[in-house]
Amino acid sequence: MDFARYFVHYPEGIQSQVEQLITSGQLKQYFERKYPNAHQLQNEKALYEFTNQLKQRYLKNAPKLNSVKYKKQADLVKNALGTHTFKSHQHGGKLKAKHEIAIAAQLKQAPEALLKVLVVHELAHFKEKDHNKAFYQLCCHMEPDYHQLELDLRLFLVLQELELSFY
Numbered sequence: 001m002d003f004a005r006y007f008v009h010y011p012e013g014i015q016s017q018v019e020q021l022i023t024s025g026q027l028k029q030y031f032e033r034k035y036p037n038a039h040q041l042q043n044e045k046a047l048y049e050f051t052n053q054l055k056q057r058y059l060k061n062a063p064k065l066n067s068v069k070y071k072k073q074a075d076l077v078k079n080a081l082g083t084h085t086f087k088s089h090q091h092g093g094k095l096k097a098k099h100e101i102a103i104a105a106q107l108k109q110a111p112e113a114l115l116k117v118l119v120v121h122e123l124a125h126f127k128e129k130d131h132n133k134a135f136y137q138l139c140c141h142m143e144p145d146y147h148q149l150e151l152d153l154r155l156f157l158v159l160q161e162l163e164l165s166f167y
């Protein structure tokens, strides 16, 4: 299997570290040490509350978050792991926007830190539509370890593909 596709945007040094971790057969151990437990957010109510608490803390003035759902994603490379959609609609003569976040169902059995990094990413799209510098600054404000966790999230996809996930 070719896992390099998950890591194409990383510097070469990181890509070779990742390759080493996977080919040496130590990926599972890496996760067992670093993330021994799975999160408990098994239903969408719990997922919504978790997300909305982060939103209340860091994005107090952002519009209402309408829903957060787990959604099956077929291809995680082509399709994003998460999405943040804004649907505008007329309501009583006013233009209102509906904010919905979808989280890949693959993250339902996962460490909390990795679910969180995805939630933080999608919440940051309230402020910034593009993946620009301001966007990543906001991500790091909400989660200081954002970049490492995003890399670990990709490693988690490899763990799942290898059917080594124990969550």
Ligand SMILES: [Zn+2]
Pocket: 121, 125, 131
């Ligand atoms: Zn994004």
